[in-house]
Amino acid sequence: MTPEVAVDLFREALWLTTVLVAILVVPSLLCGLLVAMFQAATQINEQTLSFLPRLLVMLVTLIAIGPWLLKIFMEYMLTLYTSIPTLIG
16 A cells, blocks of 8 residues: 555545534534524523533434434445455555
8 A cells, every 4th residue: 555545545534524523513513603692692691501402403413414424434434445455455
């Protein structure tokens, strides 16, 4: 395996990780922003108030998008496993 191939595999893995994590984190981030705007509008200064909505949004997102995330991850792993003979030889 040449260094270029290793760097390419690492780049693909990082990109896949970034996409999969962003799909889960962005809805939670938007929910936290909405809760923060609500807190600012009502002058509620409770730090723990945004935790439960963000947790619920993350859970709902994971339930809704989880099968697709697993499919994408499994396809990438299958591609890696099937390319092992060409990478070694």
